[in-house]
Amino acid sequence: MHPTIAAAEGLVIDWTQMPTYNTIMSVAAGAGLLTVVWLARALQLGKPARLEGYAVAFGVLGTILTLTGAHMTLTWPLAKYFPFDNIIFGEPSLGFGVLLLGSAVLLWRRRELPETEDRARELAAVIAPLNIIIVGLGLALGAIAFAGLIFQLFAAPPEEPISGAFAQWPWVEATFMSGMFGVTGIGAVLFPLALRGYRAGAPRTAWQWIVGICIGLPGLGFFLFGALNFFTHVGLIINTMGS
Template identity: 40%
Template sequence: MVVYNELVAITAGAGLIGFAWFLTRLIGGLRIDSEGWAGFFGVTGVLLLALGLHTTITWPFGGDGFEYANIAFGQPAAGFGALLLFAAVYLWRHRALFAADVDPARRAALDALKPVAVFVGALGLGMAALAITFVRFQLGAAPPQEPISGRFGHLPLLEALFLGGLWGVIALGALLFAVAQLADRPSLLRWAARAWTVGGVVLLLFGAMNFYTHIGMYYNIAHGTSHLW
């Protein structure tokens, strides 16, 4: 089974942190380096869209009831990647606007994000449903061959609560962003940014850990070892 959820996780985590940072600067009236941010959103967006679409279409996670991972990981990644690419294109095309006065650029960017908020809210609803699904069906338990996470595999509710909580925090940020934009309640944007910062940091660290634990799992399977750390 060839998977790449490690790269998806750290890229999505970085994308969430980056967009939360960008949003905080935007609503704070700080100057935006549109070319730098366009590059960041472009790199993260391309990776997430490509890998998310591939996961969504080909279902590389398979067997032993693990097929749900294709839905839980691939589809949100594809949607988020497309949104990041939108941000990249917008910021690149409006370089002159962001290089001039801060306030007109800020107002224009927030206005441009209003229609996007519909899809952000839709993704938030999907992530909320996935959060409930993780807990309801106790999904996500690591196999015993996987170091660190596998030590808690006999407690499936533990990892289900972790993943459900993580997806739930990200969903909360998306729903707050949608309400803030569509109901004209800009004060909620800061709370959306905070939720995405927390979710992004946890997701990034979790994905980075999985580079170690997943390689350790394959090593244990291939060599018949039982490294737990």
């Protein structure tokens, strides 16, 4: 997913200087976004939802993102040749991971809320103070999206399977990845508007539809792209290890 170092005998990368976690990060972030949408829809429709199950799910995903995001954020630069990866992948993962861990605690503490109560409105009221940091992270994702487009980031080298087929058109992957970051950022910025009128049995507002799409579609994209990278990144390592 990155430009690399050329050698006379072909592309060779010193992988001891290029640690990266955007495989498991992407899968976990995508799963987290999809789970948020799933839970929000279930509560609004008044469907039975085992809050302790969602608490465990958020705890698992939050732990993965917090640990990898914190290491990438605090180890500067984690990847010697591409220090901007610390910002692009590490910091958003850390922020989202901590939010998921906080949500896990919240859901666990309220797991005994009877389904006869409006659990949707109760949880919306409790998480409202997080709106400021959620909007801030959304703005950060928007800035990352613009950086990806302007500086043509995310382009894969020809040695990377599948993604490398677009190496001569770096704008393709830059547009795809920047689009996912940007659309997720829009969903985060509009998140406080989606909480207005959020309650069980209420029809979904236009803001709730927009935020659901802006979170759910990139969530699916990050999830599938991260899973694909477990193949493409392994292939890139094999093709660039050198002798």
